[in-house]
Amino acid sequence: MVSSFLFILGLFTVSHVHAASPVVQSKAGVYHGRYLSEFDQDLFLGVQYAPKPLRFAPSELARNTPGKHYNVTQYGTDCLGYGSDTNLLVREGWTKLGEDCLHLNIVKPRTNQTNLPILLWIYGGGWQQGATSDPRYNMSYLVQQSVLNKKPVIGISINYRMAAFGFLYSQEIASSGNQNLGLRDQRTAFKWVNHHIAAFGGDPTKVTIWGESAGAYSVGDHLNAYNGNAEGLFRAAILESGGAIGPPINGTEWYQAMYNNLTASVGCSGADDTLQCLRTVPYETIAPYGYQGLEWFHVIDGSLVPRYGEESLIRGKFAKIPIILGTNTDEGFGVNGVNTDAQAVEQILTSKRWNVNETEAKKLLELYPNDPTLGEPYGWGNRTWPENGLQWKRYQSIATDLTMYAPRRLLAESMSKYVEGVYSYRWDAPKFNSTPNTIGVNHFSEIPFVFGNTNQRITPLGNSSANIELSKRVMRMWTSFAYDLNPNGHGVADLPNWPQYSKEPSNFVFRADRSYVEDDTDRTEGVAFINTIIR
Structure with missing residues (x-):
């Protein structure tokens, strides 16, 4: 800690x-x-x-x-410290934590x-x-x-x-x-x-x-x-x-x-x-x-x-109320070791994160075929990581959509029926990292950017001017939204306009090289089915 x-x-x-x-x-x-x-x-x-x-x-x-x-x-006592080693804390008498x-x-x-x-x-x-x-x-x-x-x-x-x-x-x-x-x-x-x-x-x-x-x-x-x-x-x-x-x-x-x-x-x-x-x-x-x-x-x-x-x-x-909401491209909520359809169904049923029955689980396999070009991490084509499981990319896609992507779309659709000022995004930076242990744009990838801490011992922004500029842009978008409910008041000339979801169901895609706006249509059928499951 x-x-x-x-x-x-x-x-x-x-x-x-x-x-x-x-x-x-x-x-x-x-x-x-x-x-x-x-x-x-x-x-x-x-x-x-x-x-x-x-x-x-x-x-x-x-x-x-x-x-x-x-x-x-000074900061007060932590309820539970970041990165805490519970064995160490036991030895220290839990003096670093408290109620x-x-x-x-x-x-x-x-x-x-x-x-x-x-x-x-x-x-x-x-x-x-x-x-x-x-x-x-x-x-x-x-x-x-x-x-x-x-x-x-x-x-x-x-x-x-x-x-x-x-x-x-x-x-x-x-x-x-x-x-x-x-x-x-x-x-x-x-x-x-x-x-x-x-x-x-x-x-x-x-x-x-x-x-x-x-x-x-x-x-x-x-x-x-x-x-x-x-x-x-x-x-x-x-x-x-x-x-x-x-x-x-x-x-x-x-x-x-x-x-x-x-x-x-x-x-x-x-x-x-x-x-x-x-x-x-x-x-x-x-x-x-x-x-x-x-x-x-x-x-x-x-x-x-x-x-x-x-x-x-x-x-x-x-x-x-007005909202900004989004997910990272490859959130990564699957597990390793899924090699067969039966194992995929078993994992879906036994996960505590979802309220999915067997019929629904089998329907998900139909909607998310075992085609590596369609699986997560996205954009890697036929490349697979068999050491993670023969159906790893397929199960990653299902798990991420159940946990993150489908709920994001349902909230965007639901909120935009009642209010303007709904802004949806997809975080896509950094992209296509070839390091074996860092595959895709995972959960938490955006945190160094939205807080912009340039201390290299703490965050991975490094000396990359593109990363630092993207960080400044997103910080200005978030604070501009807090200021007057419009993330477009960021004062940066080279960014596309971020459209409201109610007017154009779309995502603002954050990238270090070139940010852009895309239609919010990925995995339409699978996401629509997930959003019929009460959970």
């Missing part, structure tokens, strides 16, 4: 706190931040939006303490403008790991580009509980109403921003929520939450490689087995109230089992997740 100290050292190499350090007085408290001279930005790090929550219970918005002073110059971790960070440009729009980041990591202190999510470069484009925004990133601590589920959890705690943490953070960001110069009516992977799925859940009631907490959204459908939100038997294993592992299986017993187990005892070897996802709870995501989209029960 990257410590807060190393993170700050990596980001702010020569900066220091001096007399210009910012102070903000608000109803929440008096916040003493730090000034980042390299970017001319004020930072408020580790701002607590909720006190330490009761384990396996919802968080509560931090109370107002208008006269209390807070030093917010008092519900903090957010604010990056504000020094500008004469007030009422700045907000771009609020929700990290991914499968809802199993992640942290705002991950240096790949440094928002200073992004905010800097917004200023250079004369459309300044405030960047905010939020921590939330993950793995069992944020998404534990069982009959016991359901009966106590404690589902989807990580998502509820995010909603609590939204409310803190709504109540207090004006004191920092932000406009609470102009919040764009933004996430990638599990962060984008989180955004999709907030679109569907409470039958589409955004509660005035956000006006727009950006979803990178994730959407409003899946991953699994049923599977009660699966979750119950994991819950039972957890209680047995920490000595609570014989308790009269196993949930209460789990709350009393010391953190260093339960943490290894809460984070290791288990995958906890969101579930239907009747309110924040009211129903299957696809049902919400079909019924129009979602927040109708």
